[in-house]
Amino acid sequence: MSLPLLLSLVALAFVALLALLWSRWPAWLKGLLVLSLSVFYFFAAEAVSQLAGWPSAEPLPEQFVLLAAVIEEPSNKRLGSLQLWVQPLEEGKPTAQARAFSLAYRKDLHALLNESLKKTREGVTQVGSATLKKGQGGLAWLRPSGSEQQVKLRDLPVPQLPEK
Numbered sequence: 001m002s003l004p005l006l007l008s009l010v011a012l013a014f015v016a017l018l019a020l021l022w023s024r025w026p027a028w029l030k031g032l033l034v035l036s037l038s039v040f041y042f043f044a045a046e047a048v049s050q051l052a053g054w055p056s057a058e059p060l061p062e063q064f065v066l067l068a069a070v071i072e073e074p075s076n077k078r079l080g081s082l083q084l085w086v087q088p089l090e091e092g093k094p095t096a097q098a099r100a101f102s103l104a105y106r107k108d109l110h111a112l113l114n115e116s117l118k119k120t121r122e123g124v125t126q127v128g129s130a131t132l133k134k135g136q137g138g139l140a141w142l143r144p145s146g147s148e149q150q151v152k153l154r155d156l157p158v159p160q161l162p163e164k
Contacts, residue, residue: 009044012037055102059149060130061088066120066153067098069113073105080105082113086128109151116153125156 016037020030064086074080082103087094103109116126130149 005048055083055100057102060084060086060101060103060128060151062130063089063092064128064130065089065094065156066113066116066126066128068120069117071105071110071113073110080110082106082109084113089127103149103151112151112153119155126153127156128153 016033019025019033023030025033066084066086068085070083072078072081072083082105084101084103085098086101087098089095116128120126129152131152133148133150
């Protein structure tokens, strides 16, 4: 958590404490203040987790460059997960900011990522695309995240230079 964000949250808590202890507000208004600050905490915790570099549970971008991946296989104690570090592509060009994404473990995606990581270690850049699986219509917020995307990875084409 960044220092300015931490200091602003401490200042907000201090002002709320002053309002609760030394104000002449009615009890229902003080209760509303406590309730609203409790709800605000959950929104702030979500925002801070996005700032701190935690992997996003959002769907992958449609086009991206694969930078790295961490594969955690499922065990008796944990569900597996696939952590991807990707750089989104907009109009065929990488954006300035890379982003970490977390996907549910799938054996087929595990094999695809293993193959792509081997090629990445050999110096071959991997470009990916993520599309919705067919038959997944309807509203996006009704579908579970991460499992509805079809991910494809391929080698970045070698740029063709013009002849002199």
